Amino acid sequence: MTHLGYLIAGWGIVLGAMAIYAFSLARRGRELSARVPSDRQRWMTTPERVDAGGPNR
Amino acid sequence: MATTTAPPEKPVKVVEPGSGTGSRTTRLLGLACLVGVAVLMVFAFALTEADLVQQDVVRMIYIHVPSAIAGYTGFVITAIASVMVLWKKSMWWDIVAVAGAEIGLLFTGLMLATGVIWGRPTWNTWWEWGDVRLMTALMLFLVYVGYLAYRRVVPSADVRARRSAIIALVGVINVPIVNRSVEWWASRTLHQQSSLSDGKLEDLTLFTLAMGFVVFAMVFAWMLIHRFRIGWLELQADTVGLQAAMAERRAQMEADIDDAVAHPGVSEPIEGGSA
Numbered sequence: 001m002t003h004l005g006y007l008i009a010g011w012g013i014v015l016g017a018m019a020i021y022a023f024s025l026a027r028r029g030r031e032l033s034a035r036v037p038s039d040r041q042r043w044m045t046t047p048e049r050v051d052a053g054g055p056n057r
Numbered sequence: 058m059a060t061t062t063a064p065p066e067k068p069v070k071v072v073e074p075g076s077g078t079g080s081r082t083t084r085l086l087g088l089a090c091l092v093g094v095a096v097l098m099v100f101a102f103a104l105t106e107a108d109l110v111q112q113d114v115v116r117m118i119y120i121h122v123p124s125a126i127a128g129y130t131g132f133v134i135t136a137i138a139s140v141m142v143l144w145k146k147s148m149w150w151d152i153v154a155v156a157g158a159e160i161g162l163l164f165t166g167l168m169l170a171t172g173v174i175w176g177r178p179t180w181n182t183w184w185e186w187g188d189v190r191l192m193t194a195l196m197l198f199l200v201y202v203g204y205l206a207y208r209r210v211v212p213s214a215d216v217r218a219r220r221s222a223i224i225a226l227v228g229v230i231n232v233p234i235v236n237r238s239v240e241w242w243a244s245r246t247l248h249q250q251s252s253l254s255d256g257k258l259e260d261l262t263l264f265t266l267a268m269g270f271v272v273f274a275m276v277f278a279w280m281l282i283h284r285f286r287i288g289w290l291e292l293q294a295d296t297v298g299l300q301a302a303m304a305e306r307r308a309q310m311e312a313d314i315d316d317a318v319a320h321p322g323v324s325e326p327i328e329g330g331s332a
Contacts, residue, residue, distance in 0.1 A: 002107070003114035003178050010174040014120045014167050015094065018276060021163055022087075025283040029078030032290035040293040 078286035093272035100265040117175040123273035124168040131161020136229035139222035151218040152288035190248040193235040200228040
């Protein structure tokens with residue numbers, strides 16, 4: 001295979017950056033969800049728990 | 058006499074503190090993303106053929122073009138959400154806007170990085186300052202770096218949402234310019250014209266590129282959902298913190314009043330006063 005170094009660099013940067021960002025999102029989500037009462041975690045609950053209020057669309 | 062029975066209560070899912078922003082849907086989507094990336098790599102490296110001119114480095118197309126489209130999509134989502142922010146004065150849409158911008162910036166950065174790496178063996182240069190495609194793409198990237206930086210320095214949520222919405226609407230004008238620049242200024246770019254529109258791609262290459270679009274779209278959706286939920290939780294955490302501070306202040310004031318009622322003749326001495 002030609003240009004193997006370029007391919008490893010390109011694919012490595014893309015997959016690595018996506019993985020790092022995904023892990024950072026998961027970590028930030030865990031930290032924040034620990035600070036917020038469960039009845040306010042509207043997007044992680046079933047709809048019947050949604051009446052906690054919040055900004056309207 | 059007819060008797061009625063109450064409908065069974067729906068089960069309520071209890072969210073454990075610190076359980077994160079995941080849900081069953083996003084976990085399934087995440088799993089699909091991992092499988093999709095693995096299948097894409099098999100197609101990109103094992104099943105498709107190398108290009109006669111560019112040889113194996115053409116395999117960058119399967120990540121470079123989907124990164125570009127994902128970046129554009131993020132900024133278009135930000136623009137639509139920004140219109141809604143200005144129209145509806147809604148923080149919900151502001152959270153969507155910032156989520157789209159952050160993810161759009163990530164993918165635009167990846168488009169630039171893979172373009173630079175692809176350019177070196179193809180054009181014998183990492184970067185060409187006079188190239189319209191490269192410069193407009195860099196400008197697009199920098200505008201949204203500015204958008205996110207600006208959001209960090211404005212403390213008022215309303216002002217921040219309104220002003221950053223205007224920045225986003227100005228910035229999105231650059232998206233069609235970046236996309237069409239290779240056609241509009243063909244003599245001022247090293248970049249090839251659109252590979253999709255000229256029909257030069259072979260069947261399996263085209264199929265693998267389409268698979269790249271699908272996989273990147275799934276990754277984009279996963280990220281957008283989680284980033285939106287983080288924005289939502291940040292808003293809720295601020296509200297909870299404010300309410301706790303107000304409750305603490307109220308309790309302090311009530312304790313002071315009770316104390317004053319219980320001891321009506323006692324008042325705190327004034328510091329430095331002669332009394």
